[in-house]
Amino acid sequence: MSLKDKLHILVVDDMSTSRGLITQALDEIGIVNYRTENDGANAWRSLGAKPVHLILSDYNMPGMDGLQLLEGIRSNKATARTGFILITGRADPETINKGVQLGMNNFIKKPFQTAQLKACIEKVVGPL
Amino acid sequence: MSLAEAEAIKGFNVQPLLQGDVQVSNDPQLVMTTILGSCVAACMWDEVAGVGGMNHFLLPGTETGSNGGMSHGVHAMELLVNGLIQAGARRERLRVKLLGGAKMFNSRIDIGTKNAEFATWFVKNEGFELVDCCLGGQRGRNLRFWPVGGRIQRRFMKDTRLIEEESAQRIASKKPAAETSIGDVQLF
Numbered sequence: 001m002s003l004k005d006k007l008h009i010l011v012v013d014d015m016s017t018s019r020g021l022i023t024q025a026l027d028e029i030g031i032v033n034y035r036t037e038n039d040g041a042n043a044w045r046s047l048g049a050k051p052v053h054l055i056l057s058d059y060n061m062p063g064m065d066g067l068q069l070l071e072g073i074r075s076n077k078a079t080a081r082t083g084f085i086l087i088t089g090r091a092d093p094e095t096i097n098k099g100v101q102l103g104m105n106n107f108i109k110k111p112f113q114t115a116q117l118k119a120c121i122e123k124v125v126g127p128l
Numbered sequence: 129m130s131l132a133e134a135e136a137i138k139g140f141n142v143q144p145l146l147q148g149d150v151q152v153s154n155d156p157q158l159v160m161t162t163i164l165g166s167c168v169a170a171c172m173w174d175e176v177a178g179v180g181g182m183n184h185f186l187l188p189g190t191e192t193g194s195n196g197g198m199s200h201g202v203h204a205m206e207l208l209v210n211g212l213i214q215a216g217a218r219r220e221r222l223r224v225k226l227l228g229g230a231k232m233f234n235s236r237i238d239i240g241t242k243n244a245e246f247a248t249w250f251v252k253n254e255g256f257e258l259v260d261c262c263l264g265g266q267r268g269r270n271l272r273f274w275p276v277g278g279r280i281q282r283r284f285m286k287d288t289r290l291i292e293e294e295s296a297q298r299i300a301s302k303k304p305a306a307e308t309s310i311g312d313v314q315l316f
Contacts, residue, residue: 014219015209017202017253060210062219089207110206111199 004128008051009034012043012069013058013087018110022056022087025114029121029128040064044072047079054083054125059095067098074103083124137161137272145169145184150204152181152211156276163285164228165268166240168247171225172208172256173278174217180275181215183208187243201246205254224251225280226261227271240264 009026011034013019019036026034035052037043041064043057055073059066066086073079086099086107096107105124108117122128137159145151145162153160160182162169173180185204187197213219229244244263251258259278262269268285 015202015206015254017250018206021199021202060206060214062213089203089210111203 004030010052010055011036014061025117028114029118040069056085059088070102150183150207153275154179160273165232168228168243171273174221177216179215223257223259229263
């Protein structure tokens with residue numbers, strides 16, 4: 001069984017169109033075990049019910065944003081070691097620095113190509 | 129600029145937008161302006177929060193990825209929506225007007241239609257309220273948008289080639305022109 005088959009990913013984005021683009025890219029990479037949530041609070045509940053290896057989360061979301069979700073994940077013993085990639089429309093240094101301080105593993109700026117997302121994931125989990 | 133045009137924005141601060149720009153404002157004295165050909169502008173606002181914004185985007189017509197360059201349009205829409213929410217708008221109260229997407233050139237690839245179809249699909253897919261749209265055709269548009277309240281002024285640009293074609297047809301048929309709206313200002 002390859003890493004692609006073992007890896008479980010949670011995609012978090014408030015826009016259904018963006019969730020569709022991200023999951024389409026995951027399909028193209030060959031990752032089959034993924035699920036989606038539409039905001040940080042729902043993602044947090046979902047992680048409590050079923051953990052994942054890696055989270056791909058949008059930054060700007062109503063309610064709990066991507067960095068608040070990251071903070072919650074890192075402060076909880078059960079989820080503290082989960083991989084976290086921030087997906088952001090505006091990769092401003094302040095947001096990225098805050099993400100690094102909170103323990104983000106990598107980030108990717110929208111819009112991105114499938115190959116860019118694959119490379120970004122591989123930097124966190126190893127070759128796919 | 130004609131006197132009528134100058135009067136139309138008298139007392140307002142003008143914020144011009146170019147291709148790729150996204151602007152959000154809660155300034156009631158601001159009017160956003162842009163010129164659209166094949167590009168599409170989405171004008172979105174939240175009347176209760178008193179905030180609105182506009183983007184101006186063009187899908188790349190030559191991208192070969194599986195989403196056909198759609199991600200660029202999604203990105204432009206997302207930046208606008210995120211900007212509005214950060215400025216106090218509520219997603220469920222956002223209303224949208226779409227303009228642009230003209231076929232400006234006689235080529236096989238109709239980028240304007242592609243842009244217009246994407247914008248309409250996106251708004252429906254995300255569940256936003258589409259209040260009005262002025263998409264397609266063969267002429268560019270001058271657009272003014274008042275972000276607080278969502279008022280729009282749209283004026284078609286004159287297309288010399290089309291006017292010449294219409295004139296030639298009228299002479300041939302000796303009938304009056306059916307369309308008299310070239311250069312008209314419409315408010316909606």
